Amino acid sequence: MHTKSRDNWVAAAFVAPFVIAYLVLFLYPTVRMVILTFTDAPLIGAGKWIGFKNYQRLFNDKAYLSAVWNTGYFVLLTVIPNTLLGLVFAMMVNRQKGYVQSFILAAFFLPYILPVSVVYRIWEWMMDYQFGIAQHALDAFYGERVAVFRNKIWAMPMMAFVTIWWTIGFNVLLFIAGLRNISQDMYDASALDGAKRWKQFRYITWPLIWPVTALVLTIQLILQLKIFDQIYLLTLGGNVNNTMVLVQYIYKQAFQLNKGGYGATVAFSLFAIIVVVSVLQYQALRARPR
């Protein structure tokens, strides 16, 4: 009995730093967020208890619904393209050897380690209406220059593209690890049977890489639902409402309009969406392709 309680004390000393940080910086803020959703509190300071009014307001708030829509649109534009392109790039890297392979992998991976504000500065410059080098390409293929991040139609797809450019390295790395786990014997045997590239991909690579694909899809989905940084930065000074996403709407309500209670409600709805979507996706992805 005596040693048992001593063991507990030793363990307590080990877990204390994490548990204390967790309680103060995670659990408490989470509980407090939920309580805030029932009040009309400003960002700093107390507010009145108003029951479910914030939630009722949520469903009649056009700007909120449009933020949900924009977030969904951004998810649609990024998650699957980023995953599939990640697989394609990984297969491309995997075919190469030596220095060529290192160069190609670095080209795909380097953007991923950059801070978002650097990515923003790079693409603001690339796409500048007057001086941007990429505007030449637009001119050539589309026929005219477009201020892409301020254009209602172009903004979201362009920001999705920038996001893919920035983050694909992560997916490429995971896929390369997955591809290296597939035994070369399978490919050799199928080559002897005369299988072409496409058949090898369809019947060996794709089914065997599926667990990694499912993992990447899950990580991507949750990540992109929480999008804020690059959209906020790339639309600085423009019309932000066209491309307002959920986290940005939390920021707007709580920090710009000083509505802490309502901002917390939007935040809680994001939390709910992420939980529901991850459960649904987990169910959907458990199925393996034939």
Next chain:
Amino acid sequence: MNLLKIDFAGRLITLITLAIAIVWAFPLYWAVITTLKPEFEVAQPGLNLLPKTWTLGAYTHVLTTTKIGQWYVNSVVVAVSVTVLVVMMGALCGYALSQLRFRGRTALWFTVLASFMVPIQALIVTHFVLMSQFGLINSWLGIVLPQLIVPVVVIVYKQFFDSVPKDFREAARVDGANEFDIFFRIYLPMNWGVTTALAIITFIGAWNAFLWPFLVSTADDTMTVTVGITMVKENFGVQYARNLAAAVLAALPVAIAYLVFQRRVTQAIMLSAGIKG
């Protein structure tokens, strides 16, 4: 005949791969080379792959007219603190979960796993309220604290400590070592590789963090470099060379960290995604 045909297709794929890689890396090259051009050249149309006149003017401008030096100090202090604290807390907690039997162990483990669900971004409102109650708005500690919750570090450590053979532990026990000795002398040194990998990726993540540092530091003096460089606004001239020079300076530490520790960064990314490499 058939062999020749396959080889041709293979070469074509290699060429396409190279072309895509070059296009992919081009914005990086273009950004860096722009910082080395004088203003009038930046505004010239066309693809001028090298500056006609090389200049470091954009860099001296950024270094002398912005507080980038101060931002750098802030970033270093914040990123190093976050790294040390996150890795230390994660290792200790991961060790307890892996090696010690204590009340509430299972509950703690499931709490750690469940916390993956809650998006940190959803907590910005209450984090801000909390930090302002602590009087930590516009302070280093205020930037650091909300970044300390990284449950994946605990999970990775637990996995690695799980796979250390029990013999080491029992031998040390027989020699009279206590848990702290076992942790610091055996489990931690045996897993230096994991610690290095986690430390590097945590450092890169903390250096790159945007949303929270952006919200909590509103004064010019307390910003991290990642936030600071988005605030540089000029009202005259073509400012791209200067903006990008600031961006290059901001990216330098993480770029160097990556180039020096490439293998570790890769390993850490796999680990944090749940692939034990």
